[in-house]
Amino acid sequence: MQSNMIKISNLEKIYRTEEVETIALNKMNMEVKEGEFVAVMGPSGCGKSTLLNILGLLDDPDDGSFLFNGEEIAGYNERQRANLRKRTIGFVFQSFNLIDELTVYENVELPLIYTGVKASERKERVENALDKMQIMHRRNHFPQQLSGGQQQRVAVARAVVNNPKLILADEPTGNLDSNNGNEVMALLTDLNDAGTTIVMVTHSEHDAKYAHRIIRMLDGQTVTESILREQL
Numbered sequence: 001m002q003s004n005m006i007k008i009s010n011l012e013k014i015y016r017t018e019e020v021e022t023i024a025l026n027k028m029n030m031e032v033k034e035g036e037f038v039a040v041m042g043p044s045g046c047g048k049s050t051l052l053n054i055l056g057l058l059d060d061p062d063d064g065s066f067l068f069n070g071e072e073i074a075g076y077n078e079r080q081r082a083n084l085r086k087r088t089i090g091f092v093f094q095s096f097n098l099i100d101e102l103t104v105y106e107n108v109e110l111p112l113i114y115t116g117v118k119a120s121e122r123k124e125r126v127e128n129a130l131d132k133m134q135i136m137h138r139r140n141h142f143p144q145q146l147s148g149g150q151q152q153r154v155a156v157a158r159a160v161v162n163n164p165k166l167i168l169a170d171e172p173t174g175n176l177d178s179n180n181g182n183e184v185m186a187l188l189t190d191l192n193d194a195g196t197t198i199v200m201v202t203h204s205e206h207d208a209k210y211a212h213r214i215i216r217m218l219d220g221q222t223v224t225e226s227i228l229r230e231q232l
Helices: 048-055 078-088 104-114 119-132 148-160 178-193
Strands: 004-016 021-033 037-041 063-068 089-093 166-170 197-201 213-218 221-227
Touching: 004 048, 004 197, 021 048, 021 063, 021 197, 021 221, 037 048, 037 178, 048 166, 048 197, 078 089, 089 148, 104 119, 104 148, 119 148, 148 178, 166 178, 178 197
Parallel strands: 037 197, 037 213, 089 166, 166 197
Antiparallel strands: 004 021, 004 063, 213 221
């Protein structure tokens, strides 16, 4: 029986301006088991992106509990969140978020520099990641010289180069045609099959079918959950 990697209970996040108060997460509850692939769906403005930011330790909740591998991190300060984020989480974004001035190789190497990995080990890890994503032949190219599908492969390579326990994917095929989108989903499925936990926010019913389970959100809460296939 797999243990929970993520367990959030009664999580709240409220954004306030002088004129308006927006409840992004309203006593949200959710669990993700180690090695699971979960798709999170729902209309725009339902809280999906806020949830992903909190799961990715980019933002902190206003109230509630967030257990990550059994450890309560809702009260972590920014430095504690950053340290845990660098060691355990990889991100894949819709807009790729590659740095135009860096080559493919340098983009993928960046997370390893941040975590202080030695140069010889960085080379081995970057080359392994580029090989795995079948983008090694573009290692000296710049992002603008690549197709959208190739850029997303680089982004996935960057996400996995630190061997993260968790990958958070935000509309990972949103800027891709269907062929490239299917390739990226196949890459994520392969990573999940190898043991990486994945939480993916998507509007695509097609992409969601790659997951073990779909969580549907509305107004900052989980409204339904459906199991598509059992986790091995």
